[in-house]
Every structure is written in C-alpha cells, then in structure tokens.
Amino acid sequence: xxxxxxxxxxxxxxxxxxxxxxxxxxxxxxxxxxxxxxxxxxxxxxxxxxxxxxxxxxxxxxxxxxxxxxxxxxxxxxxxxxxxxxxxxxxxxxxxxxxxxxxxxxxxxxxxxx
Amino acid sequence: xxxxxxxxxxxxxxxxxxxxxxxxxxxxxxxxxxxxxxxxxxxxxxxxxxxxxxxxxxxxxxxxxxxxxxxxxxxxxxxxxxxxxxxxxxxxxxxxxxxxxxxxxxxxxxxxx
Numbered sequence: 002x003x004x005x006x007x008x009x010x011x012x013x014x015x016x017x018x019x020x021x022x023x024x025x026x027x028x029x030x031x032x033x034x035x036x037x038x039x040x041x042x043x044x045x046x047x048x049x050x051x052x053x054x055x056x057x058x059x060x061x062x063x064x065x066x067x068x069x070x071x072x073x074x075x076x077x078x079x080x081x082x083x084x085x086x087x088x089x090x091x092x093x094x095x096x097x098x099x100x101x102x103x104x105x106x107x108x109x110x111x112x113x114x115x
Numbered sequence: 116x117x118x119x120x121x122x123x124x125x126x127x128x129x130x131x132x133x134x135x136x137x138x139x140x141x142x143x144x145x146x147x148x149x150x151x152x153x154x155x156x157x158x159x160x161x162x163x164x165x166x167x168x169x170x171x172x173x174x175x176x177x178x179x180x181x182x183x184x185x186x187x188x189x190x191x192x193x194x195x196x197x198x199x200x201x202x203x204x205x206x207x208x209x210x211x212x213x214x215x216x217x218x219x220x221x222x223x224x225x226x227x228x
Contacts, residue, residue: 102160
C-alpha cells in the first residue's frame with residue numbers, strides 16, 4: 002500500500018536561512034511525487050513534481066526537491082527562506098500503476114521568522 | 116478563469132441534518148475528487164470520479180454520497196450529518212493520467228453540532 006510520512010509537524014527557520022521540509026514515501030512500484038502548499042483559508046497549490054529523470058526538481062517560488070530512491074525520500078528545500086513562505090506543506094505520492102489515487106502526507110507547517 | 120469553485124464556503128449543521136456540497140470546474144478535466152482535511156491527518160480521499168458517469172470510494176466514504184452530474188460538476192452529499200464529519204472539505208480535479216497535477220478549490224468549512 003502507498004503511504005507518505007512527513008516526520009515534522011512544524012519547521013521553524015529564520016528568514017534568509019535555508020529550509021528543508023522532509024518527506025519519505027512507500028510504494029510498491031515507481032513513484033510519482035508531488036509537493037503542494039496551502040496558505041490560510043485557501044486550497045492546495047502545486048509546487049513541484051518528480052516524474053522521472055533528474056533527481057533534483059525545481060519548482061515555483063524558488064523551491065526545489067531532491068528525489069532519493071535508496072532512502073525513499075523527497076525532501077523539499079529552499080536556499081533562502083522568506084517570511085511569505087510560511088504555510089502548510091504537503092507531500093504526496095502516486096504509484097506509477099496507481100492511476101487515480103494520490104496519497105497525501107499529514108502536512109508540515111513552516112514558520113519563517115523575520 | 117475560475118478553476119475549481121466550491122459552494123458554500125462555510126456551513127453549520129445540526130446532527131442529523133443533510134446537505135450537499137457543490138463543486139464545479141471549468142478546465143475540462145476528466146477526474147474529480149472529494150477530500151476532507153483534519154488536523155494532523157492531512158487530506159483523506161472520500162470519493163473520486165475518474166470520468167463522467169463513474170464514481171468510486173476512497174479511504175473514508177462512510178456517511179457520504181456523491182454525484183457526477185456532468186463533466187463539470189461533482190457534488191458531495193451528507194445524508195445525516197454527524198459531529199465526526201466536522202472538517203474542511205476540498206474538491207479537486209485533474210486531467211486523466213497519473214503524471215498530472217490536481218487543482219483544488221478553496222474549501223468548505225463544515226461544523227456539525
């Protein structure tokens with residue numbers, strides 16, 4: 002069965018510092034991996050995805066994520082955090098043979114302090 | 116371009132009341148989804164519709180029914196609301212195919228007293 006784990010409920014960083022939001026996954030086959038962001042009182046917005054190819058994926062707002070097959074991880078990173086990055090971040094996985102179902106992690110709340 | 120539109124945005128129900136949450140998308144997407152979001156639990160899939168005319172159960176379908184009225188609209192019905200259904204509900208849609216991303220509505224915040 003597919004599953005996604007986001008081990009940190011909350012991540013706190015200072016503005017200008019690098020940030021990492023962790024995600025590990027479990028699928029029976031090859032995964033498609035996604036990061037979404039949710040701002041207060043809004044729906045989820047797509048940030049980036051890994052389908053195949055280069056393990057380092059670049060996305061919106063300066064975010065990037067590294068796919069590590071051996072560690073079954075897909076951590077979200079940004080070199081320099083902004084206060085406006087404060088939001089709830091969700092990792093999601095879709096089994097390559099899973100078709101229509103996407104499994105979301107529990108979410109990690111990011112606080113960036115000025 | 117409105118994307119995915121959900122109505123209402125907020126609703127308070129008494130236990131046992133019924134209601135329908137509406138969702139419409141204007142992106143000509145084949146697949147549509149209903150999720151609920153609860154603190155610490157992320158998004159859990161209630162029902163989905165892979166294409167017009169089909170619906171399937173997700174992780175947590177009990178207490179809910181859905182209708183894929185046409186390609187644009189996918190509604191979620193609570194026949195007899197319970198306090199355990201207090202949650203934020205999100206509708207999403209996407210083009211068919213596992214590589215494609217989902218587009219989400221702004222959500223419906225439901226309280227059942």
